[in-house]
Structure formats: C-alpha cells, structure tokens
Amino acid sequence: MKTFLLLLGLSLTILSCGSGNTGIKDNSDPAATNGDTIRIANDNLEYEIIIIEPGFNSWLLGQPPRGHYGQSYLETKNRMFVSDFNNRVLQPTRHSNNLYPEQINYDVTVDYGYEVNYLLYNYFMYFQDKYKQRLTGGRN
Template sequence: MKNFLIIIAFSIALYSCGSGNINNNSNTGVSSNDTIRIANDSLEYEIIIIEPGFDSWLITQPKRGFYGQSLLESKNRSFVSEYNSRVLQPNQYSPNLYTEQINYDPAVDYGYEVNYLLYNYFVYFQDKYNQKFIGGRN
C-alpha cells in the first residue's frame, strides 16, 4: 500500500488552491510553515498536510503524548470513515471539501506521530470548515 495517505495531501492541496481571496502580490502562497510532511519508507506511506494556518493552530493544541496512541487510532478510524462516506455523497457534502477518499488501514501501525497529526488535522478541518463529525471535539 504505497503512499496511501498522500490522497489527503492532494485533497487538501486542491481545496486550498481554490479557497480564499486571490492576491496578485508576488509574496503570496503557501509557506514552508504551512506544510507538514511525514514519511516512513519501511511502511511505504507518506502524509503531507498543506493547509494555511494548520501549523500555527497545531501549536495551540495539546502536546504530543497528551493522548494515547490507541485513542488517536480509534478517533482516526471514525473520522476517516465519516470523511470517506461524505466523499461518496457529493450531492449532500461539498465536493470542494471532500475530494478523494483517504486510505487508512486500521490493521497498520502508523505510529504515534502520524495518528497525532491526522487526528489534529481532522479537528482543525472541522473547526475551520464548520463540519461536524461523529465523535468530534465540536
């Protein structure tokens, strides 16, 4: 299962490119602080989060280690399931927000860091785009 979480990056990148105000200044765009990349060659996955404001929002959240990995995995399974369900319902949920399914295999141990960032991205996504997921913090 190579690069299965890269789908989230494309989804976020596609949505981010089409949102917000257009500004013709040469210094606009996504800075390196707006991109978080995690890769593990042994598991053959990569997750890239490209979302303006996510990095600065993340530092205001509970620090790494606050949640246990099993809790994060449980929340991520639920969030991914709900997200993927919404991808399949473009008449009910915006295809601009829910562009592609996320391939998250609960049988794979992605490690703490991936689960921590994915969980926090889902919380951020819900807050920023006023979405409510079952079991979310909202």
C-alpha cells in the first residue's frame, strides 16, 4: 500500500508539473495581439519588416493618413533615412548601439509597395521624434 501511495503521489506530481503548460500556447500573429508591434511580410519578395516600438501605433494615428504622400516621395525619403541610419550603425563610437543596433536592408531596386514605404517612413519620423535624432532628409 505504501508503494502504491508513493507511485500515485509521484505520478500526480509529474502530471501537475506538466499540466500548467497546456492551453497557454499562442499561435496568433504577434501584430494582432500586441498593439505596439507591426509586422509586414511578403513571401514573394522575401522581405519582412517588424516594428516593435512602444507607443508607435498611437503616434501613427496622429500622422497624415495613407494616401497623403505619394509612393515616390516616401521611397525617396526612405532611401535617405536608411542610408543615414546604416552609416550610423557603422559608427558605433559616435552613435549608440542601442539606437542603431543593425543595418536596414532596403534595396532601392525593389518595389516594396505603398504600405511598407508608408510605415517605414513614419517609423523614421517616430524614431527621430522619440529619440531626438536628426536623420538626413528628416524634420528640422
């Protein structure tokens, strides 16, 4: 009887340790659950933009709406911003690794479409405002 109780207690202990992990899985898209994360992906072009920045979504609501700027304007601005941003990544002694952790791979020969350019442009505007940075072509 003592062995049976010991085995039962051990079995319950093992089962109770693992039972807390079930039902917690979250297979949803992070962008749908986290208001401060925006993910844009296109498997055909093999690109992905993930913006994880607290406050970005609420800040974006106060900006000019989609369609306000033309795509060519956004692409031109993004080329300047990406170039300046990437140069700062390469100069860690002059610019913080916390603000400029890694380069942005923005290929000027690829048509990323309006939505990607709109969000990237606005992220750079947000970045400059929040962190008091001035990128080439940005707000004065």
